[in-house]
Amino acid sequence: MVNAAKVLQDLRASAERKPDVVVRLGKPLVESGAVMKLDADAWLVYEQVAIAALDVGDDALAQKCIQALETKFPGSPRVRRLNGMELEAKGELLEAAKIYKAILEEDETNVLAAKRQVMLLRAMGMNAEAIAALVKYLDINYPDFEGWLQLADMYMEEFMYAQAAFCMEEVLMLQPQNHIFHLRYAEILYTQDNVQLALKQFCRVVELCKDHVRGLYGIKLCTSRLLKSSPSKDATATSQEDLKAIDLLATERLLAVYSAGSAASAKSASTKWIEHL
Amino acid sequence: MLLDPAIRNWVLIPIMLVMVLVGIVRHYVTVLLNGTPKKADLKSARETKALQRAAILRAHGSHLPEQAFQARKSYLSEAFEKGTYLKDPIGSNKPKGNLMSDPAYVETMMDGMKKNIMNIVPQTVIMGWINFFFSGFVLIQLPFPLTIRFKSMLQRGIETQDMDVTWVSSLSWYFLNLFGLQSVFTLILGSGHAADAMRDMQAMSTMGMGAAAGPQMGPTGQPQDMHKIFLGEKENLDLAEHEWGLDDVETRLLVKYGKKPRSVLVDKRTKALAAASASAAGASSSTPPAALAATAAARSKKARRQV
Numbered sequence: 001m002v003n004a005a006k007v008l009q010d011l012r013a014s015a016e017r018k019p020d021v022v023v024r025l026g027k028p029l030v031e032s033g034a035v036m037k038l039d040a041d042a043w044l045v046y047e048q049v050a051i052a053a054l055d056v057g058d059d060a061l062a063q064k065c066i067q068a069l070e071t072k073f074p075g076s077p078r079v080r081r082l083n084g085m086e087l088e089a090k091g092e093l094l095e096a097a098k099i100y101k102a103i104l105e106e107d108e109t110n111v112l113a114a115k116r117q118v119m120l121l122r123a124m125g126m127n128a129e130a131i132a133a134l135v136k137y138l139d140i141n142y143p144d145f146e147g148w149l150q151l152a153d154m155y156m157e158e159f160m161y162a163q164a165a166f167c168m169e170e171v172l173m174l175q176p177q178n179h180i181f182h183l184r185y186a187e188i189l190y191t192q193d194n195v196q197l198a199l200k201q202f203c204r205v206v207e208l209c210k211d212h213v214r215g216l217y218g219i220k221l222c223t224s225r226l227l228k229s230s231p232s233k234d235a236t237a238t239s240q241e242d243l244k245a246i247d248l249l250a251t252e253r254l255l256a257v258y259s260a261g262s263a264a265s266a267k268s269a270s271t272k273w274i275e276h277l
Numbered sequence: 278m279l280l281d282p283a284i285r286n287w288v289l290i291p292i293m294l295v296m297v298l299v300g301i302v303r304h305y306v307t308v309l310l311n312g313t314p315k316k317a318d319l320k321s322a323r324e325t326k327a328l329q330r331a332a333i334l335r336a337h338g339s340h341l342p343e344q345a346f347q348a349r350k351s352y353l354s355e356a357f358e359k360g361t362y363l364k365d366p367i368g369s370n371k372p373k374g375n376l377m378s379d380p381a382y383v384e385t386m387m388d389g390m391k392k393n394i395m396n397i398v399p400q401t402v403i404m405g406w407i408n409f410f411f412s413g414f415v416l417i418q419l420p421f422p423l424t425i426r427f428k429s430m431l432q433r434g435i436e437t438q439d440m441d442v443t444w445v446s447s448l449s450w451y452f453l454n455l456f457g458l459q460s461v462f463t464l465i466l467g468s469g470h471a472a473d474a475m476r477d478m479q480a481m482s483t484m485g486m487g488a489a490a491g492p493q494m495g496p497t498g499q500p501q502d503m504h505k506i507f508l509g510e511k512e513n514l515d516l517a518e519h520e521w522g523l524d525d526v527e528t529r530l531l532v533k534y535g536k537k538p539r540s541v542l543v544d545k546r547t548k549a550l551a552a553a554s555a556s557a558a559g560a561s562s563s564t565p566p567a568a569l570a571a572t573a574a575a576r577s578k579k580a581r582r583q584v
Binding site (some may be wrong): 108109139140141142143166169172173174176197199200201203204206207210238242243245246248249253 | 318319322323326327329330333334337338340341342345522523526527528529530531533534536537
């Protein structure tokens with residue numbers, strides 16, 4: 001039991017969302033009542049388990065957790081948000097929207113409700129409204145990189161790549177160490193036909209994460225296109241010599257990655273693809 | 278180590294007990310008085326986050342391509358100058374004459390006063406009580422020897438030259454308790470309690486709103502002029518230079534995989550430095566000092582790119 005509580009605490013601290021793990025560990029805690037031995041942490045565990053239960057569709061468990069929280073903290077906006085999420089899980093989106101709206105009317109700075117509201121709009125398929133709401137939210141809560149990621153996602157759904165690139169730039173400033181964000185930015189740039197810049201970003205991805213296959217493929221795509229087109233006059237552009245070297249490197253690494261312990265068919269397919277470019 | 282059982286029973290232990298009890302009572306009264314935390318205001322949150330945004334841009338701008346950086350820089354410095362992010366835009370410049378007419382300010386001040394009174398009153402009362410009834414009492418003897426320097430700490434209120442340092446006076450016992458009961462309170466009330474003696478010390482030393490002031494208050498307790506802060510940040514932004522971290526990423530990657538010798542990178546850097554210093558030297562002969570920094574910076578950037 002102590003171990004389960006510790007794992008749950010670690011998951012809370014790292015803000016990871018692993019609903020299956022949380023439910024597996026938390027369900028016995030909640031159902032046996034052992035959770036109350038954790039004192040003040042008990043309520044955090046209840047909240048965590050409730051959200052995880054909603055994620056995996058265990059409505060009874062979620063109901064139980066939320067009920068416990070409601071009796072302890074009647075009228076708390078944090079619990080009411082859970083109520084809203086429960087309604088969302090049941091598909092009663094309009095009811096949930098009412099709850100979030102009420103919370104925000106009482107306290108306009110409530111971040112949790114504001115975020116739920118955005119996602120609710122998105123779930124209802126009102127992308128334009130969701131984007132507007134999220135932009136408003138980010139204007140106030142600038143450092144929320146997950147918000148920016150979400151916004152980039154929504155813009156991409158609308159094929160607004162310039163806007164999505166802007167959002168990813170913000171994410172890069174807030175989380176510069178994460179190579180996956182760099183990769184995403186690079187792919188947006190490539191889609192925008194900004195191959196020169198995309199190449200640099202793909203290089204950055206591989207620099208941050210050695211032998212990152214998707215990054216290597218990205219490099220390969222960019223270099224083959226740049227090498228085919230006439231050399232650019234721009235002084236900042238990568239030199240032809242470097243391009244060739246990078247192209248060679250990417251090919252080499254890709255072949256090396258695929259030849260190390262992968263099925264023969266996959267290997268031949270990838271080799272064919274790479275040679276084809 | 279006690280002098281007399283009567284002193285132990287009627288002075289030493291009561292002082293400690295009273296201090297513990299007062300600490301506990303104070304904790305609960307503080308909890309009662311605090312009530313609900315003050316709700317943050319959306320607009321002031323936006324103000325501080327905007328400043329943060331500029332700071333992040335300055336610190337991590339090197340991850341952005343030149344164009345993206347410049348666009349953000351010019352947008353933010355213009356917004357700061359115009360006061361787009363201000364709580365009350367400059368247009369509605371109301372007279373800043375009387376602070377007392379601002380309800381938010383008065384409320385913060387009252388909060389601070391309440392907290393200070395909660396801190397100072399009980400301690401003053403206990404100290405007065407000890408001074409009145411037990412002044413000049415010697416309560417215990419420490420079981421270990423100490424140097425003469427501890428005399429002022431352990432024998433407060435007793436002005437004798439010759440008494441051994443290990444004897445502790447009543448007033449000093451009070452002070453030892455004041456600082457030493459910290460962990461006892463943590464044991465009884467859990468962490469984060471309000472019976473903290475160190476807070477009194479802070480309250481006494483500042484005697485003002487300092488500790489209780491919100492984020493909008495300066496060290497003097499006056500609300501700060503956010504527009505001035507924004508203008509300061511704008512200046513910082515204007516000075517911020519963009520140096521793209523991806524300028525030579527291809528070379529770095531080739532070096533990483535051992536396709537090019539490491540010396541390539543070093544050569545590049547030294548060349549860039551040499552070019553920068555050369556251009557700076559060239560500029561210094563002709564331009565006035567004010568413009569010098571800017572031109573040197575611009576040239577060094579150009580030089581780096583050519584290399």
